[in-house]
Amino acid sequence: MTQIELRGVQKWFGAVQVIKNLDLAIADNEFIVLLGQSGCGKTTTLRAIAGLETIDEGDILIDGKPVQHMKAAARDIAMVFQSFSLYPHMNAYENIAFPLRATRMNKAEVDKAVREIARVLRITDLLDKRPSALSGGDMQRVAIGRALVRRPKAMLMDEPIGALDAKLREEMRAEIKRLHIKQGSTTIYVTHDQIEAMSLADRIVIMHEGVLQQVGTPEEVYRHPANLFVAQFVGSPVMNVADATVMEERDAARVQVGGAAGGFEFPRELLGKLNGHAAGGLALGIRPEGVLVRHDAAEGFLPVEAQIIEPLGSFDIVDLKVGEQVLRARTRAGYVAQPGEKVYARIDPSQAHFFDGASGTSLEIRL
16 A cells, blocks of 8 residues: 655745645545646646655654655665657667666566566567667657566656547546556656546646645546636536626626626525625626527527637637627537527536635525
8 A cells, every 4th residue: 555645735935935835635546647837836836746856844744654854775666757758779678678777676476577567558569679779659659668567666757648549648648547557556747738637536636826726537637627727627628607686686696708798697695695705896607608609589598799610620619709708618529600690698607616716716696
């Protein structure tokens, strides 16, 4: 079992604080993804766990034992980087075997371990080739094999497929997930790509400017973002966010965005749930699939104009002009024929999110 815990971890580079009071518990065999923009502190956090970076305050525990004062070699953790970092003069077999030979393991045991990990990674036929004869995906498989061959307590990956093309990235995502399930190792994976995070993670740790924003399963962070940063960072296309005004009607609430006449109809219970919250203003968040579009007028639907249509194969993303605001809607392919077409739209209240306009914090209103 390998459990990793960070308690009150802080890290400065000179006057710049890159990790701010980070608390995180990672369970045995869990696949955790650290997700955030470049410079948010995710790689520094990973390097601190590995022992490649010292921390200024806090504790890092592996299986309940503080390790922040231990050298990297003593932590029994393997790391895979974005650059493949293979020895060019060695073939794939020798690259994978290198960490075992460094421990003076006997030749027969080395051979057994290398061939076993090569079989798992499906690179047995590549063992005699040098890195220069391998594709990018195969080189990364060899790098992963070299990290896994000594069966470390945990595997740390720093954007390991970031340098690959789109097709290879997709293949390697599936490969990494399959390998994790087969090996059952505790894995921490760093990326700025939210598609990688959503497809790989058991839980996603979202960071921004050194501060942990939210920890949750891919479904939790997508459906219940803790704040505006998470709402607009997770999901593609990003969530629509607009300043909103809520007006009371006799049997409903009406949410106005972009100054559009009338506004969108919501259940009256919204008024009670707001109850004076969002003193700094109110922001409405709605994902494109929550913006419903039709060709004919209907109750609750506002007349809007289609502006830009992005065909994405099985569906389109259509920009709709709602007053002075643009909302992006997801429709079936070809549903809106051309820019300038008049259609009707409404917001699905069950998919709407409301945020405090000043702090960006979710008001956690569910309708």
